[in-house]
Amino acid sequence: MNKNIGFIGCGKMAQAIIGGILKSNLVNPSQIIASARTEKTLEDVKSRWNIQTRLSNIGAAAEADILFLAIKPDVHGEVIDEIKDSIRSHAIIITIAAGISLSFLEQSFGRKIRAVRTMPNTPSLVGEGMSVLSANESVSPDDLEEVVKIFSCIGKAAVMEEKMMDAIPAISGSSPAYAYMFIEALADGGVKSGLPRDQSYQLAAQAVLGAAKMVLETGLHPAELKDEVCTPGGATIEAVAELERKGFRAAVMSAMEQCFEKTKALSGKNR
Structure with a gap:
């Protein structure tokens, strides 16, 4: 995949996805850029995978073709406000947090964006995850296929309509x-x-x-x-x-x- 993949937040789920991507040879370590709140976290992921790291969220967002918001639901608004003027026009924005809707992402960025709402689960940490994805109308079939490839690196992935997403946490x-x-x-x-x-x-x-x-x-x-x-x-x-x-x-x-x-x-x- 000839894309830069960015991660804002580098907790367990982000690290599971990064590890799965690299194990599957989907991209090279140099194509992954991650930001985090602490230098220790960045030092850990740098030493483990030799990926690019940034202390600045803007730094990670500005270089990403596919950008993961690997952060808690209650800080999405704050982080989006920080990065919204720095993301690439063609970037695919992916949230992995429960309860964050596609319309919320669009409203927070203040314009049309390519947005994907996802719900992975913790067995992704051992490559046996079940992830469900829902995309807005700005995401093309080719875009969605690339996102599915990423989540297939950590288990299985399914695409569903957004109206079904609230039911996903209970079952997977x-x-x-x-x-x-x-x-x-x-x-x-x-x-x-x-x-x-x-x-x-x-x-x-x-x-x-x-x-x-x-x-x-x-x-x-x-x-x-x-x-x-x-x-x-x-x-x-x-x-x-x-x-x-x-x-x-x-x-x-x-x-x-x-x-x-x-x-x-x-x-x-x-x-």
Whole structure:
């Protein structure tokens, strides 16, 4: 890719994307420019990847063909006001923050821009992320293809209409937290049954990873895969029945509803 990629903010998600891009050889280290609030962060990423670094946000923004706003939602307005007169006219602006709408980006920059709203998740740190993208009408199909290529370096990427974006945190953005709680509960159950703690975590995590791969790679419905594990009169169906009695599915769906409502509230502030 013959583009300079800029990052304003260089936290964990930005570093995951930078690492994925370079591992995939999508661009050279010299084509990545990152700014951060502290010299220590910049020294760390410079020593790790030999990318270009800037203490000034304007410095990173002015050189980028694709610019990531890898910052918290509540500082978008302040940072955009700082850089809006310095970005290139053809630059693609990407936000990775929950609740930041495309219209908010356009209004904050005060003019038509090429804007992409995204929602990656933390498994991107190990190359198994799920990122959802939504672009405004100024973004061409070729532009969007380039952005998808970037996010494909850290896992899978899907393009959806913006009206669906508020639902994404509940199902893929925040759901790793639910999965970690499930893995922890499985491990606690293993410890209760006498297994060592470290082996319990390994067994639980690998089982969840394997189950997820079965869904993705077989194309079978999760219910069908569940039925294949449940032999008649066996132990698994007893466990499934107890999960149903305790409201397992209802609890998950209720949690997702709460997450969705919170995301909508955040989006309402940034439209």
